[in-house]
Amino acid sequence: xxxxxxxxxxxxxxxxxxxxxxxxxxxxxxxxxxxxxxxxxxxxxxxxxxxxxxxxxxxxxxxxxxxxxxxxxxxxxxxxxxxxxxxxxxxxxxxxxxxxxxxxxxxxx
Amino acid sequence: xxxxxxxxxxxxxxxxxxxxxxxxxxxxxxxxxxxxxxxxxxxxxxxxxxxxxxxxxxxxxxxxxxxxxxxxxxxxxxxxxxxxxxxxxxxxxxxxxxxxxxxxxxxxxxxxxxxxxxxxxxxxxxxxxxxxxxxxxxxxxxxxxxxxxxxxxxxxxxxxxxxxxxxxxxxxxxxxxxxxxxxxxxx
Numbered sequence: 001x002x003x004x005x006x007x008x009x010x011x012x013x014x015x016x017x018x019x020x021x022x023x024x025x026x027x028x029x030x031x032x033x034x035x036x037x038x039x040x041x042x043x044x045x046x047x048x049x050x051x052x053x054x055x056x057x058x059x060x061x062x063x064x065x066x067x068x069x070x071x072x073x074x075x076x077x078x079x080x081x082x083x084x085x086x087x088x089x090x091x092x093x094x095x096x097x098x099x100x101x102x103x104x105x106x107x108x109x
Numbered sequence: 110x111x112x113x114x115x116x117x118x119x120x121x122x123x124x125x126x127x128x129x130x131x132x133x134x135x136x137x138x139x140x141x142x143x144x145x146x147x148x149x150x151x152x153x154x155x156x157x158x159x160x161x162x163x164x165x166x167x168x169x170x171x172x173x174x175x176x177x178x179x180x181x182x183x184x185x186x187x188x189x190x191x192x193x194x195x196x197x198x199x200x201x202x203x204x205x206x207x208x209x210x211x212x213x214x215x216x217x218x219x220x221x222x223x224x225x226x227x228x229x230x231x232x233x234x235x236x237x238x239x240x241x242x243x244x245x246x247x248x249x250x251x252x253x254x255x256x257x258x259x260x261x262x263x264x265x266x267x268x269x270x271x272x273x274x275x276x277x278x279x280x281x282x283x284x285x286x287x288x289x290x291x292x293x294x295x296x
Binding site for chain 1 (some may be wrong): 175177178180181190200201202205222225226227229230231260262264
């Protein structure tokens with residue numbers, strides 16, 4: 001196997017294994033200390049709990065092999081935990097061909 | 110809509126996933142190809158605002174003074190209009206400052222986000238790129254036309270602009286000039 005063939009297979013395996021999830025946040029309140037554990041997810045237009053404080057809007061974008069519901073929800077939860085949130089309300093998932101995006105409202109006690 | 114102008118450069122990981130090449134698999138030229146692609150793509154941000162009520166006054170608010178919430182509107186706030194900000198190939202972090210800017214342009218100091226969403230569309234575009242085609246002894250640069258199909262993600266923030274009620278001023282002291290009384294501090 002020469003160098004060119006090796007590079008070809010390396011490139012193709014890179015494309016096959018290509019999957020990334022990026023997370024973003026816009027703070028509209030004060031974040032808490034990063035925490036672990038579970039995050040409650042409230043989908044769509046269901047009202048958020050009244051006793052919680054608003055922290056901000058979080059977004060997770062999955063690309064390539066990560067462009068699916070599982071990876072986007074995982075990204076949203078990880079971002080919420082890093083901001084000290086216990087609930088992600090108003091969660092919405094938008095699916096594309098090679099990209100998926102999820103947004104939600106991050107809230108904490 | 111023009112996609113050529115760059116506001117912020119996109120990250121390399123994004124590009125690997127979004128682009129399907131219209132040329133044969135050319136691993137040796139991947140580096141040069143990525144550089145060309147990075148120069149051609151990046152988040153584009155745009156915002157719009159429509160007044161639905163007559164502004165209280167024409168005072169311009171600095172966008173940094175605009176407070177934003179996705180939950181509640183302050184008591185007594187006056188509605189000014191509809192505000193939208195969207196970004197192509199960007200995130201909410203790119204669109205949010207534009208949202209605040211549009212609120213400020215309507216004279217508002219508070220923005221209520223009603224919805225955040227992303228839409229996707231596939232577009233085909235053609236561009237010319239250059240690459241090394243010579244040998245080590247006689248280097249040359251060639252050009253070729255590449256047609257690529259790209260999925261564009263448009264993230265939109267839509268909401269309303271408000272002017273918050275003015276903070277009530279403290280009543281004037283009965284004895285002007287006297288030393289102010291301090292409120293008792295709870296122990």
